Amino acid sequence: MFGSSSESGVDWGRYERLLPREIEAIKAARSIAYLPWGALEYHGTHAAVGLDGLKAHGLCCALAAQEGGLVLPPVYVAANTIKTAPDLSFPQHSLDFAESTLIQLAKEYFEQLADEGFKVVFTLCGHVGQPHYDLLKAVAAEANQHYADTHFIATSETDLVPEDLFIVNHAALGEVALLMATDPDCVKLDRLPADRTPTLEDDAVWGPDPRTASADLGQKFIAGFITGARERIHAVYPPSP
């Protein structure tokens, strides 16, 4: 997942890697900024702490390769991580920021991307801890009131992949399969206990057993995500005929 035009002829690219001429050409073809919003958060002994941002960035690149537009680098500033979850004890390997910092950062990202003239800002929240996720949605809703020429979407793969295919989870089957598809070197399933089913309390795994995950399954989730995400984008920004 590097750089510009995909095989399908769709113009897309990773914003930080591009020069102004390429940015302008892609934006003229499809004026969408994809903003992957991740976290640095403990995801068990078996997955990288950047899972949420890596996943969101990988999904945005796969989406942009079909839809067109520019993918920004992931934001790794999150509130309400597992570090602060009451009843759980995972004090390390998470950077937890204040909700006020999150809100301010989202406001400024949206302001800047509106100022850059994007028609759609598609924020993909890889971390759906609460109220973190609802706060980003609320800032996006506020921005929609404020900026007339830009439409802001804040969503997550959990809201876009069909429910029969994917359930909300933390470091479990869904997230791990996605990470195996986008960043296979960031998963080590053999670090999980061999003699018992992983649990939330002991292993930070919430959801179906990640040991049945595979990159193929992750690709199925990605395909479902792309269909759902494109419908969402086309509802506010139809593709030109």
Ligand SMILES: [Zn+2]
């Ligand atoms: Zn996660």
